[in-house]
Amino acid sequence: xxxxxxxxxxxVRRPDRKSVRVWLPLLLLWLILLPLVVLAFAxxxxxxxxxxxxxxxYHHYTLLxxxxxxxxxxxxxxxxTVHGDGTDVDISIR
Amino acid sequence: xxxxxxxxxxxxxxxxxxxxEAERLLDALDSRTTMxxxxxxxxxxxxxxxxxxxxxxxxxxxxxxxNGDKVDVKVPLALVRSGLKLTSLIPPQAMDEINEQxxxxxxxxxxxxxxPEDIDELVAALxxxxxxxxxxxxxxxxxxxx
Numbered sequence: 001x002x003x004x005x006x007x008x009x010x011x012v013r014r015p016d017r018k019s020v021r022v023w024l025p026l027l028l029l030w031l032i033l034l035p036l037v038v039l040a041f042a043x044x045x046x047x048x049x050x051x052x053x054x055x056x057x058y059h060h061y062t063l064l065x066x067x068x069x070x071x072x073x074x075x076x077x078x079x080x081t082v083h084g085d086g087t088d089v090d091i092s093i094r
Numbered sequence: 095x096x097x098x099x100x101x102x103x104x105x106x107x108x109x110x111x112x113x114x115e116a117e118r119l120l121d122a123l124d125s126r127t128t129m130x131x132x133x134x135x136x137x138x139x140x141x142x143x144x145x146x147x148x149x150x151x152x153x154x155x156x157x158x159x160x161n162g163d164k165v166d167v168k169v170p171l172a173l174v175r176s177g178l179k180l181t182s183l184i185p186p187q188a189m190d191e192i193n194e195q196x197x198x199x200x201x202x203x204x205x206x207x208x209x210p211e212d213i214d215e216l217v218a219a220l221x222x223x224x225x226x227x228x229x230x231x232x233x234x235x236x237x238x239x240x
Contacts, residue, residue, distance in 0.1 A: 058186055067183055068180065071173065074172040074176045077152070078169055081167075082163075083162075085163070
């Protein structure tokens with residue numbers, strides 16, 4: 001089961017300007033993209049079956065798509081912090 | 095000194111476990127290796143192997159530059175593992191092209207030879223990895239796993 005990241009915090013602080021803190025609900029993005037992902041899975045399954053029947057050695061496009069989603073899911077917990085020239089940038093994926 | 099014993103001592107030296115926990119682990123290790131039939135109550139119930147082989151969860155990259163810039167990156171090791179597993183699924187034609195491009199850049203890693211068991215072994219080996227770079231101009235880079 002893939003657990004996709006559900007939110008991302010981006011914080012930018014600059015000394016001479018107003019600091020910006022943005023919360024991005026990635027969960028909504030995944031909900032919007034869900035029909036496309038389902039469609040992509042359906043296509044890859046058909047392609048894989050066709051390639052298997054055709055005797056091709058490589059027929060793992062569905063698994064490849066699944067692993068791509070798993071890769072996105074595994075970004076959960078990533079934190080990037082950059083402090084320099086008075087500007088602080090924090091990015092956190094949850 | 096056995097590998098497990100050295101690992102426990104390293105964990106103690108790194109401050110990942112307390113002296114008491116290290117003692118219990120060493121006792122458990124002794125009880126496992128020497129098979130004491132007369133001692134019915136080991137220090138730890140069950141096999142301590144999973145505890146000993148607990149994988150690190152995050153890869154940390156910390157950069158402190160001499161001019162005051164700081165970069166901290168915390169990467170889940172699951173991401174590294176997934177990325178490596180993904181490489182084994184890339185279509186062969188695309189993989190050949192990737193290998194060629196990387197060879198052109200001077201990186202000669204053949205990703206077609208990556209096997210799932212190698213990936214797990216690689217990630218497990220990261221537990222012992224620590225990179226410390228202190229440059230002459232004061233820049234410091236530290237890469238480690240926890």
